[in-house]
Amino acid sequence: MDYRVDIQAYIEHEINTLRALDINAINDAIRLILETYEKGNTIYIFGNGGSSATASHYQNDFNKGISEYTEKKFNFYCLNDNVATVMAIANDIGFEEVFRFQLRGRIKPGDLVMAISGSGNSKNVINAVEYAKEQGNQIIGLTGFDGGKxxxxSDISLHAPIQSMQVTEDIHMILDHLIMAVLSERMCGINHIKEVELV
Incomplete structure (x- = not known):
């Protein structure tokens, strides 16, 4: 079997989606993340399925990746990462509350929420976002498809305009590394992008 046509088609979808991203929104998101960091506030991040792994990856890239080189540390808090807590809430209260419950009584003025949902309609994500907005907190939403609710x-929408969960999740990870790379260079003088000459 020859899969080259399928491979090329997927790559083209990635490239076209990247080209369609709203650079102004990404710039605004970087500014808000940095502002939250400078104030010493917490950035809460969460999502379901593959997006939960993406949320955990964001936490790692900021709490360790950048913070390794800064005296003041980022304070990302991934609501997916305590499996026992997530499962207890899901079992005893309901899966739709796994994120909102963790924000109740914890989120403070100036804290930032980064919510990830490919469809934009995951009930547990929406519940947490609505609660955070009620408390006066700002939202960066990462979505795909039509963006949903x-x-x-979202105060800032990082939207992947494509009808594909796979490409949407790819773009959300690229945004993580893009934002990390930009801030690493600006804050620490570390350039993570070095072009390699193909042999």
Whole structure:
């Protein structure tokens, strides 16, 4: 079997989606993340399925990746990472509350929420976002497809305009590394992008 046509098609979808990203929104998101960091506030991040792994990856890239080189540390808090807590809430209260419950009584003025949902309609994500907005906190929403409810609720929308969960999740990870790379260079003088000459 020859899969080259399929491979090329997937790559083209990635490239076209990247080209369609809203650079102004990404710039605004970087500014808000940095502002939250400078104030010493917490950035809460969460998502379901593959997006939960993405959320955990963001936490790692900021709490260790950048913070390794800064005296003041980022304070990302991934609501997916305590499996026992997530499962207890899901079992005893309901899966739709796994994120909102963790924000109740914890989120403070100036804290930032980064919510990830490919469809933009995950009930547990929306519940947490609506609660955070009620408390006066700002939302960066990462979505795909038509963006769903999350896109409308977000103060800053990082939207992958494509009808594909796979490409959407790819783009969300690229945004993590893009933001990390930009801030690493600006804050620490570390350039993570070095072009390699193909042999």
């Amino acid at each position: 999350l896109r409308k609720l």
